[in-house]
Amino acid sequence: MLVDNQYSSELVAIKNKLKKALIAFQEGQLILVGDDGLRENEADLVFHAKGATPQNVNFAIKYARGLLCVSLGHELADNLGFSTSPKLPGGVSHTNFTVSVDAKEGVTNGISAKDRAHTISLMANINSKMSDFISPGHVFPVRAMTGGLLARAGHTEALYELCQMTKLPYAAAMCEVLGDDGDAIDPHTLAHKENRKCVFHNLPFISTVDILWNKILLCENNESKFLKSEQFDCKEKSLKPISVFILQAGLEENITLPTMLSIYKKELSFDNIRLSITNSVYTWDNGISRESCSAEISLFSHENCLEIVPQSIKDFCDMSGKEGLKKTKSSVRRAVSLLRSIQFINKDFNLNDSHENKLSKLKFIVPEDFMFINAIISIQNS
Structure with missing residues (x-):
C-alpha cells in the first residue's frame, strides 16, 4: 500500500466513524469515547445533556459503572454559577471539577436515574440559572478547557469538541466504563467489541485521538x-x-x-x-x-x-x-x-x-x- 493511500484510508475511516458518532450524539443517543489507550487507558459512555433521559442515565450507572459527570464549557459553567471545587494540597488531577449539584425543583432525593437525568438536562436549557440548582448534589460537572482538545487531551475536552461540531450547548454527560472486576476497560477492547453479547456492541465508538486529528487536519482552521x-x-x-x-x-x-x-x-x-x-x-x-x-x-x-x-x-x-x-x-x-x-x-x-x-x-x-x-x-x- 502506498503511503498516501495509507494516510487517505485512515483519514477517511476516521471521518466516517466520527460522522456516525456525531449523528447519534446529536440525536441524544449513547456513544463511546475512548483515549488512545496510553494516556488514561479508559473509555467513557457519553450522551448529550439534551439526551439525558432516565433510560440513558440508568444504562450508564448500571453498565458503565463509573462516576457520572457532565462536561461543561467554561462560559456555560459561569452562567450557571458552578464554581470550581477546591483542590487539596498534593492533588495531581488536572480535571476541573465544579461543586456537585442537584436540580432545585423537580427531583426527590436527587440520586435516582430520573432525578439525575432532570438535573443534567437542566444544564443544557438556555433559560437555566444558578438559582435552579442546589449544592452539594449527586451530579458532578467538569469544566472543559477553552480550546478543547488543543488545550487538553482529555475526555472532558473531547465532549466539548463533539458539542461544537454538532452546534449543541456545551453540556454532555460522561461515565467511565468499568469491567466486572471494577477496573477501567481498555478502550481498544470496546472499540473492537468482538463480543456480540456486550451491551455496548452496537454503540458508535470514537477516540479522543480521532476527534483531535480530524479537527486539526480535516476541519476549517480557525486557530493558526x-x-x-x-x-x-x-x-x-x-x-x-x-x-x-x-x-x-x-x-x-x-x-x-x-x-x-x-x-x-x-x-x-x-x-x-x-x-x-x-x-x-x-x-x-x-x-x-x-x-x-x-x-x-x-x-x-x-x-x-x-x-x-x-x-x-x-x-x-x-x-x-x-x-x-x-x-x-x-x-x-x-x-x-x-x-x-x-x-x-x-x-x-x-x-x-x-x-x-x-x-x-x-x-x-x-x-x-x-x-x-x-x-x-x-x-x-x-
Whole structure:
C-alpha cells in the first residue's frame, strides 16, 4: 500500500466513524469515547445533556459503572454559577471539577436515574440559572478547557469538541466504563467489541485521538493565522521581500514549527516557491534559489528536520502523559506548518489551479510530505 493511500484510508475511516458518532450524539443517543489507550487507558459512555433521559442515565450507572459527570464549557459553567471545587494540597488531577449539584425543583432525593437525568438536562436549557440548582448534589460537572482538545487531551475536552461540531450547548454527560472486576476497560477492547453479547456492541465508538486529528487536519482552521510583519528587515537589499508573514499558531503551537512566509513577487506560482528548514546550524531547501523564487516558506526546528511523517495517526504524538500535544513528532509539526502555509497562500493569493496541480508543482524537501498533504486536501475537497 502506498503511503498516501495509507494516510487517505485512515483519514477517511476516521471521518466516517466520527460522522456516525456525531449523528447519534446529536440525536441524544449513547456513544463511546475512548483515549488512545496510553494516556488514561479508559473509555467513557457519553450522551448529550439534551439526551439525558432516565433510560440513558440508568444504562450508564448500571453498565458503565463509573462516576457520572457532565462536561461543561467554561462560559456555560459561569452562567450557571458552578464554581470550581477546591483542590487539596498534593492533588495531581488536572480535571476541573465544579461543586456537585442537584436540580432545585423537580427531583426527590436527587440520586435516582430520573432525578439525575432532570438535573443534567437542566444544564443544557438556555433559560437555566444558578438559582435552579442546589449544592452539594449527586451530579458532578467538569469544566472543559477553552480550546478543547488543543488545550487538553482529555475526555472532558473531547465532549466539548463533539458539542461544537454538532452546534449543541456545551453540556454532555460522561461515565467511565468499568469491567466486572471494577477496573477501567481498555478502550481498544470496546472499540473492537468482538463480543456480540456486550451491551455496548452496537454503540458508535470514537477516540479522543480521532476527534483531535480530524479537527486539526480535516476541519476549517480557525486557530493558526499568518500575520503581516512590519518589523522585518533584510541585510541583502536585493533580496528584500515585498512582504513577510509570520505564523501565529495560538493553540496549535505544539503541532507546528516557527514559520515565516516571504513574498518576493506579486505573481505567485507553486513551481517556484522555495521551501527551507533550518536547525540554526544546517539549512535544507528544495533546490529553488531565493533569487528566482516568487515566495519562500521558511521553517525553523531544533529537532530531526527530515524525519518522515508516521504512517499511522496514533503515532503522530505520544499522549501517554499530561503533556498533551507537546510530544508531537517533528515531522508532523513540519507537515502541519506546510499545510497551514499552503492553505494561507491558496486563500489570500487566489492561485487559479486545482489543488492537485498546485501540490504537484511544489517541490517538497521531504517527498512524503506531498503524499500526506495531498491526502488531507483531497479529503477536505471531497
